[in-house]
Amino acid sequence: MNRPKININHICFRSFGFLLFAIFISNQYCFSQSESKNGLNQSIKGKLQLDSIWKPVVYLSHIPSFTDMYTMSNEIIIADAKVDSSGYFYLSTESLPKQDNLYRLHLSKKASPAASLIIGGKEENHIFLIANKNSSITINNATKDSLFYNYNINGYQPNIDFKTVHDIINNDNISAIKGNLKKEFINKTIYEELRNIADTASHPIVSLYALTNSKFESSYLENQKFYESYLEKWKSENSSYFNELRSKFPKENTNSTFWIVTSAIFFFLLGYVINYIVGSRRKKANKQLKLLSVQERKIYSLLVEGKSNKEISEEFNIGVSTVKSHVSSIYNKLNIKSRKDIVSLNNM
Amino acid sequence: MKKSIQFFACLFLFTTLLQAQQQSQHSCNAVSLNRTIQFDDSSDQENIVIDVSKNTSKMHVSINSTVKSGYLTVELYDPKGNKKGNFSIESQVNSSQKKEQVCGQMQKHIDDPIKGKWVIKLVPNKVIGDVSICTSLHDE
Numbered sequence: 001m002n003r004p005k006i007n008i009n010h011i012c013f014r015s016f017g018f019l020l021f022a023i024f025i026s027n028q029y030c031f032s033q034s035e036s037k038n039g040l041n042q043s044i045k046g047k048l049q050l051d052s053i054w055k056p057v058v059y060l061s062h063i064p065s066f067t068d069m070y071t072m073s074n075e076i077i078i079a080d081a082k083v084d085s086s087g088y089f090y091l092s093t094e095s096l097p098k099q100d101n102l103y104r105l106h107l108s109k110k111a112s113p114a115a116s117l118i119i120g121g122k123e124e125n126h127i128f129l130i131a132n133k134n135s136s137i138t139i140n141n142a143t144k145d146s147l148f149y150n151y152n153i154n155g156y157q158p159n160i161d162f163k164t165v166h167d168i169i170n171n172d173n174i175s176a177i178k179g180n181l182k183k184e185f186i187n188k189t190i191y192e193e194l195r196n197i198a199d200t201a202s203h204p205i206v207s208l209y210a211l212t213n214s215k216f217e218s219s220y221l222e223n224q225k226f227y228e229s230y231l232e233k234w235k236s237e238n239s240s241y242f243n244e245l246r247s248k249f250p251k252e253n254t255n256s257t258f259w260i261v262t263s264a265i266f267f268f269l270l271g272y273v274i275n276y277i278v279g280s281r282r283k284k285a286n287k288q289l290k291l292l293s294v295q296e297r298k299i300y301s302l303l304v305e306g307k308s309n310k311e312i313s314e315e316f317n318i319g320v321s322t323v324k325s326h327v328s329s330i331y332n333k334l335n336i337k338s339r340k341d342i343v344s345l346n347n348m
Numbered sequence: 349m350k351k352s353i354q355f356f357a358c359l360f361l362f363t364t365l366l367q368a369q370q371q372s373q374h375s376c377n378a379v380s381l382n383r384t385i386q387f388d389d390s391s392d393q394e395n396i397v398i399d400v401s402k403n404t405s406k407m408h409v410s411i412n413s414t415v416k417s418g419y420l421t422v423e424l425y426d427p428k429g430n431k432k433g434n435f436s437i438e439s440q441v442n443s444s445q446k447k448e449q450v451c452g453q454m455q456k457h458i459d460d461p462i463k464g465k466w467v468i469k470l471v472p473n474k475v476i477g478d479v480s481i482c483t484s485l486h487d488e
């Protein structure tokens with residue numbers, strides 16, 4: 001019987017090949033794991049063609065609100081990275097917060113300090129980004145002549161939408177349009193377009209950026225329902241960007257009505273209490289006056305007029321000593337000490 | 349015959365040149381204004397007014413500012429009071445050991461600007477620094 005020959009060399013070769021393949025796969029897995037742990041995927045990176053006027057460093061600044069988009073100081077620069085000789089740069093996003101925030105990436109001219117901002121023209125030195133801890137963003141500019149006049153941004157999707165909105169807002173063609181009426185008409189169309197984007201955008205910062213630049217303050221009364229439903233839609237958003245917007249809207253009427261009603265109740269109660277106190281005092285005074293005799297009441301009425309003992313004695317044809325004894329009796333019954341007290345008691 | 353052709357050619361050239369010169373003189377009617385303002389600790393808000401006439405077809409505004417300390421806001425308003433651009437720069441360090449500078453620059457090019465008074469508002473807050481403003485208005 002012929003037994004099949006087992007080729008040991010062949011088996012060894014196969015096993016070795018399998019082992020090599022397994023090692024390769026595991027290495028690949030480990031590398032990808034460590035890469036993601038080190039945050040190599042989570043980065044802002046890209047290739048920039050730089051003219052010789054630019055310092056080969058990119059700076060990343062945190063923009064806490066839309067009003068700070070064009071604010072520059074050294075304090076808001078949170079990271080920087082060198083641009084290598086081929087134009088590549090790399091910034092890790094690992095130290096950024098988990099929530100999306102607005103950032104500005106800029107370069108400075110060789111003769112300028114790191115904190116320098118150029119707005120408008122072909123030398124505009126910055127772009128805006130939305131990023132978080134896990135974002136992966138790639139930026140490339142098209143030509144050496146202009147830094148960010150014509151650039152591409154890829155990766156984290158909200159940035160592409162943000163750039164679209166930014167391009168609509170900063171459209172250079174509008175300022176080149178001749179005729180102010182035409183300009184006004186186009187501006188109105190743009191504001192409407194921005195409100196549409198604000199209404200439909202799924203990302204809060206993109207939506208808010210569109211709304212903030214749509215001159216919403218001037219059209220608030222016209223489109224009050226839209227703004228109310230907009231605020232209702234994003235009511236769970238607690239970022240500084242939304243809080244800034246909420247502070248710009250007129251305060252809700254219910255709040256002012258509440259204060260009007262509360263203050264009305266307060267003043268009503270205050271009036272009631274004062275009236276009660278004054279009334280009770282008056283009642284007490286009337287009760288005390290009832291204790292006086294008929295003669296004493298007559299003398300009391302003259303005392304109220306401010307007459308002296310002598311004048312009272314002449315009026316009633318009685319002696320001054322009798323008047324004095326009546327007066328002291330009145331003092332005792334009314335529990336007072338002087339003529340002044342009589343006047344104040346009468347004024348109650 | 350040859351001389352008359354030369355004469356007419358020269359005449360044609362001369363009139364064309366004259367026309368071109370007149371046209372360029374007419375179209376290059378521009379007014380430029382350069383100003384530099386220095387701020388110290390106690391400087392107050394400053395408004396720079398640019399008077400745009402109805403003949404102005406182009407306006408170019410360039411604002412350059414450097415701040416050694418303090419907070420400076422620069423805003424550009426059209427005659428209707430609409431903000432057409434702004435920036436703010438801030439420098440917090442200005443001691444004998446450490447000094448820093450912050451720069452802000454804004455360029456605006458507007459075709460057919462609204463006639464009236466355009467205003468550049470400079471709002472300094474304890475600023476040590478300077479602002480230079482270059483404006484040029486081109487007539488039709």
